[in-house]
Amino acid sequence: MHAKLLFDVLVESSSPLVTLEISENNLAGWLSRVVREPLDSSSFIQPKMPLKSLRELTLRGNNLNKEDAEDLCYILVHMPELQCLDLSDNAIMDGGIRSLIPYFIWALLKDYPLTDIKLNNCNLSCTGVANLLRSLPPLNTPLNTFSVAENELGSFIAAPLAKFLASPGVRKLNIEDVGLGILGFQQLEDQIPKEMALQYINISKNRGGNKAAYFISKTLLYASNITCIKAGGNIMPPESVEVIYRALKESRDSTTEAExxxxxxxxxxxxxxxxxxxxxxxxxxxxxxxxxxxxxxxxxxxxxxxxxxxxxxxxxxxxxxxxxxxxxxxxxxxxxxxxxxxxxxxxxxxx
Structure with missing residues (x-):
């Protein structure tokens, strides 16, 4: 299927779309015929097509690569109300992220900002994700979701993540199986901000040992709205239970103090x-x-x-x-x- 054909169908459709999912297909190269326009084109601000109503776009597992990510950027700008973008399970790599960064900056500053970014299992490295986090513009409200699970990021992603968690930060963070290890959790514990918007965090399968427990304890103390922490597969020793228990007790007592x-x-x-x-x-x-x-x-x-x-x-x-x-x-x-x-x-x- 050529991108030109699909794009023309969407443009000529009389029914405005809100959600579009095209997952688990082999669509590599399908965007290569899209007519490109510069990112400051007025058509991006007031697009005259049904795509302007789209709020959720899911393109999981479509064999998209970094060239497809670059092409995708020229379609995404026609979606001023898009709030959720899921490109998981596509090997877009760091090159694809670099191509999408201008779009992310534009999308986070528009009237209906992008709130959910999902890039699980995209063959990303620490360099690519760190560049993305550093490029995100200052926001008045936290992102709803930021998910980069199942990418081999390593322990050095800890410092950019800690800075990202500071105000306004994100409500739901998924960093499952990114290779944080003991060193990564130690850096997160040392640099974690004392006020966070976190409500949900998944740190599973990072083999953090006891350092994962200490990070959880800091999260319980500094994220007052936290309701869910997933930490399976971190090989925490028995003494981790006492660390987490003390943090739970202290966070409960802080609530008593405020009330x-x-x-x-x-x-x-x-x-x-x-x-x-x-x-x-x-x-x-x-x-x-x-x-x-x-x-x-x-x-x-x-x-x-x-x-x-x-x-x-x-x-x-x-x-x-x-x-x-x-x-x-x-x-x-x-x-x-x-x-x-x-x-x-x-x-x-x-x-």
């Missing part, structure tokens, strides 16, 4: 309103204790007795005013079950 400080602020506001209304003399019952309902056992215990949480000793002493407020009888801290917590109705569903 305790929020409780402190709400208690202060409640007492101020109580005193103000009492002085007006219009609601006599306002002098009684006011109930504050919370669903976190840790913050309730901390509020009633700060000494009960040794791991929370770093909470500033000024926040312990809430204990005095409780002792005076201004407020009562009451436990509310999740099912009855109307104010936090979606807490469990979203977690």
């Amino acid at each position: 305790y400080i929020a409780l402190f602020d709400e208690a202060k506001e409640t007492v101020w309103i109580q005193k103000f209304v009492a002085e007006l003399g219009v609601v006599l019952s306002i002098a009684d204790s006011i109930d504050l309902y919370y669903g976190n056992n840790g913050e309730i215990a901390q509020a009633k007795d700060p000494r009960s949480h040794q791991c929370s000793k770093h909470i500033l002493r000024r926040f312990y005013l809430i204990q005095e407020i409780i002792d005076r009888g201004d407020v009562r801290i009451c436990r509310v079950l999740t099912d009855a917590n109307i104010a936090d109705l979606l807490a469990k569903a979203l977690a």
Whole structure:
């Protein structure tokens, strides 16, 4: 199938496409007849074809090579709303990535930016992926997905990855089986940013040993929204369990601290309103204790007795005013079950 024929069909189609998948075919050379236009052409900004509605393009396993990647660049610019590009299982190599970098820069800065980049098993090297990461423009929001699994990148990819994870970074990162090894995880642990947007990370099959566990512990501490870590095939020794356990415990205690400080602020506001209304003399019952309902056992215990949480000793002493407020009888801290917590109705569903 020639690219010219397929391209003409797409242009003349009256039905705007949103998703297009052409996977597991032998399409090497099929883009070679596409009419090329410069990357600053006005037709890229306002394309007059159904391709402008395309949001997801999947071309997995089509035997595409670096020349095809260069040709593909001249079609991708006709897709201003494209958000997900999957070129996995094509041997485009570093040369193909170099050809696509101008497109990636343009696509990440457009009105509907590219958010998902998947380049698994593309015969990429550390040099090619590092150049791509360094070329990505500064973003206001993190990428949704960046996936370069099953490419032999080696340990030297760790430094560019650590820098990439800094703000705004990425929400889902897949670096399964890229050859990080012990040295790569050590570099990631040393250079990992202290604030990350990560929600999902796959570091499986990298043979990181105990260093993989230490990287996981740092991720748990610095990625506050992390919900999934896949780390199979890293040959972690038994003592790794203790490393990860301590990190899980510390990240849980950090949540207790944040919610305790929020409780402190709400208690202060409640007492101020109580005193103000009492002085007006219009609601006599306002002098009684006011109930504050919370669903976190840790913050309730901390509020009633700060000494009960040794791991929370770093909470500033000024926040312990809430204990005095409780002792005076201004407020009562009451436990509310999740099912009855109307104010936090979606807490469990979203977690």
